[in-house]
Amino acid sequence: MRAERVTGQVSFHGEGPVWWPRWQQLRFVDMFAGDVLTLDGDRVLRTSVGSSIAAVIRPRLGGGAIVAREHDLAISNFDDLSDLAGFVSVDTDRGMRCNEGECDPDGGFWIGTLAYGFTPGSGTLYRLDAGSRQPRPVVSGLTISNGLGWSPDTDTMYLNDSGTGTTWAFDYDPIDGPTHRRVFADGGPGGPDGLCVDVEGGVWIARYNGGCVQRLDPSGRPDAVVGVPGASKVTACCFGGEDLGTLYITTSREDLPEDAEPAAGSLFSFRPGVSGLPTAGFAG
DSSP states (O other), X not given: OBOEEOSSSOOSBEEEEXXXXXXXXXXXXXXXXXXXXXXXXXXXEEEEOSSSOEEEEEEBTTSXXXXXXSSEEEEXXXXXXXXXXXXXXXOOOTTEEEXXXXXXXXXXXXXXXEETTOOTTOEEEEEEOTTXXXXXXXXXXXXXXXXXXXXXXXXXXXXXXXXXXXXXXXXXXTTTEXXXXXXXXXXXXXXXXXXXXXXXXXXXXXXXXXXXEEEEOTTSOXXXXXXXXXXXXXXXXXXXXXXXXXXXXXXXXXXXXXXXXXXXXXXXXXXXXXXXXXXXXXXX
C-alpha cells in the first residue's frame, strides 16, 4: 500500500494535521517556520502564529483554535486566526519547547514538551482544562513527547515517546487521567512520531526515518503498513474528509540535503478502507 502525494514541497517540517467539520479543510503546521498551513482546494495557505515555533493547532468547540507555540499556548476566537494571542505559558525554561498536542474526548487540551538538546527524561505531557489558565503536568520522564490519542471507548490513551522509540498505553479515566502506564509497542521502522486512531481501535503511527505509517491492532500487533514514497521522514497522520476515510500524512525535510528526497515536505493521503474517530475540540 502506498500513499499518494497531495501537494508539492510545502513545508520544511510538516506536523500535526487535523480535520475539523466546521472548517471543511485540513490544517497542519510548518513547525520550524512558525506557520499554520491550510489545504484549500489546490492551494496551501500559510498563516504565521507569531512565534518561531508552531507546534500544533487544534479547534475550539466554540469557534477559533488553540495553537501551541514555542513556550506558550495561544487562543483565537476566529477560524482565520486573525485575533490569535498568547494565553498561557507552558514551560518557562528556555531550553525546552512545546511539541505535539491533542484534545481529549472531554474537551481538555494536552501538550508535550522536549528539551532542545533532547535530554533524556526531561519532557513532560501537560493538560489544560477548559476554563483553566494553568496547564498541569500529567506524565513526566519523557524524552520527546509526541503523538497521542484515545481508543474508541476512551478507556485507553496512547502516547509516543520518540526519544525512546516507545508507544505507551495507559488506562484512562476523565477524573483520574492516565494510569497504569505500560508498553504498547516498541521498535519498528524508524521511530514513532505522530499517531491517530480509527473506529476499529487501530492505532496508526507515523514512522520518522521509516518512510511509512504503520497500523497496530488494539493488542499492539502490526497489521498494515502504508508506504510514503520519496519521503523517509514521516511525521504525523490524521483522518479527514467528510467521511473521515482519508488518512492524511505530513512529512519533513529536516536534516536532508537540499537535493535529496524531493517529495519530502509534501502532504500525502491514502484511503485505508476504515474511518477515523471524529476530531475532539478544546472546550475552553
